[in-house]
Structures are given as structure tokens and as C-alpha cells.
Amino acid sequence: YYFEKGIPDDEWFISPGKQGESVQYYPHFDKKHFLIKSEFDYYADVFYYKIFSAWDTIGHLLNILYKLKIKRVGFKSAIAKLKSANPNLFKSLKAIVDDPDFQKANKLRDDITHNYLPSTVDSGIDKPSERKVTFGVGKYTKSAEFYQNVRASLHLFVKTLECIKQQS
Template identity: 35%
Template sequence: MCVDDVHSGIALLESLVGGDIMSERINLLQGLRYPTPEEFRKLGVALADSWEQIRFEEIGDRHEEDFFDMFRNIELGNLYREFNGRVFNTEVAYKLVVFFYNRGIPDEPWFQSPGKDGRSTDYFPRFTEDVHFVNHFWFYHYADSFYSQFQGIVDFLYHVIKVKYDFDVKKNIGLQRVISFKLEEVEPELEKVLQDYRKKNSL
């Protein structure tokens, strides 16, 4: 790697974060704002029913005669609450992705060659205001958060299934496939939904 390659990489990173890396002047807070409560509520209207369908109904107080059933219901109740909390965090990340996208990210074309003033390449040539860089950075930040948290929901769901149906499965590579095989015997419709998801996402 030559010096020119290093400077080209720095130029790209500066474009991505909207700052001057060489002089350590990176300000991702300039022009940053988050949605108001009313804006936040409106961001979720279109998918409100979908998010609600993902959540578990929490288990109320039950008086089980069998000690093991009582213990399992307590554990399931805790898992349901944790799962619903994860869904809430994922919903927040999704809304913030939409919010920063709607604020404006003129990233097409994302580069221009040759660039201006003798530069070989200009990245994000239509980013003419600081807020464009800010929106771009935080959009991708929350997009990454959304994807990671959504996948975390799927992984955690398999753990809930394992506990709910008392599957004797050890944590190992291929855990989801083993659980799916067992689930097909007791809840084939649920397994069909999960199977469709795995096919769409190549799991």
C-alpha cells in the first residue's frame, strides 16, 4: 500500500463521516436531531400492527400444582418479557433508520470521477451541507443496529421455543436446525413460518 492509497482511504472515510480525520475534526453531532415524540409516533403507524404481532402476550400469575410446571412458567414469563424488550429496541432502531432517511441523503451518485479541482474522485458529490453527512452516518449506524437486533430476535425466539417445548438440545453449531426438526413434530405450522424465513435469508 502506497501513501496515495492511504490518503485515498482517508478521503473516503472523511466523506463517510463528514469530518477531517487527519486533523481529528469530526463532528457528527452538528445538525443532529432526533424525532419529537409526535414524529416518533407517526414513524411507527404503518407497521404498528406488525410489531404488535411479533410480541408475546405476557404470562399472568398462575397457580400450578406441579412444581416443575410452575418453574417453567416463571422462566417463560421472564423470556417473554426479555423478548418483547428486544422487539421494542428493534422497533426503535427501525424508526430511526426511517427518520434519518427521510431527512435527506442525496447519495446518488455516490462518487464522481474525475472530481473537481484536479481530484481523481469525489465521493458523495451531492453532499453539499454538513447535515447530509450527519444523516448519512446515523442512517447507517441505526441500519446496522436494526439488522443486528432483528437477527438477535430470531436467535432468541429459538431459545424461547426450546424452553417452551422442553427440547433437550445442547448449544452447538446447527442448533436452530435441530430445534426446527423437533418443532416440526409438535407445531408444524410454526415451523413452516420459520422455514420460510430461513429460505428467504439463506439460513
């Protein structure tokens, strides 16, 4: 909904800025775009929390159903234990967690939870080696990348349920 209202962040910075600044972020934003982006970012963050919670709940169900005896259950840990309990389901679900869209979703979720929000420009400070620190334009994930990955993640979640249904 919010993505379709328009978030003009394909070009998320320009250098120099329109008024001579060294870098201008979100150069095509009007006041309304900041509100739209704020709402979009909020729901994108919540989406990743919720979908990975749902996948982890599936991990709990698999743990019970297949008596996997996992102490710290998660979706990926349950899949790993399925290798001997149900090799066909293991193979199907392993393909999901190995999918590049799942990997990207997992990275986005980890960054949202533990690091800079990828939907905001980070500090631009990097330490490529012990004796070197660089400063530059920060990293940023465009709204369209989130939108594409959310849609792909939903397809992977449906595929997860279909794989489990086929094996029962």
C-alpha cells in the same frame, strides 16, 4: 427518521471527481448530509443487532416450548429442530429464513458485525485468485437499500410472531 431527512447517495461516487481527483465519494453531500448519514448508519447497525437478537430469543423460547434440547440456541437452529417437533410451524418459519429479504438482512448483520460496514465504502482491494490482486472503487450499500431491508425485516419479524401465534 434520518433516512427521510435525505441522504443523497444514489450516486455514491463519480470518476473523475469534480476537482479532477480519480474518484470522488459522496459527490452530492453537503456537510449536513454526512451527519445525517452517520446517524442513519448508527441506528441501522443497532437495528440489525437488535432484530437478530430478538429472533434468537424466539429460538430460545421455541427450544423451551418444544423441548428441542439445543445446546447453542439460535433462531435458525431452533427452526431446524422443529421439523420433527412441529412440522407446520417448521414449514412456516423456514419460509421466513429462506426469504431473500431475511437472507439479505442476515448478510448485512454479518458484515456489520464481522467485516467492513456495508454502509461505508470498503477498501476496493480484491483478491480474485492466488496470484491476482485488484484495486478499484470499493463496495458500498446505499442507504435506500438499508431502508428497504429494514422495513422488510420488520414485516418478516411480525410474520414470525404471527406464525407462532397460529400454531399455539
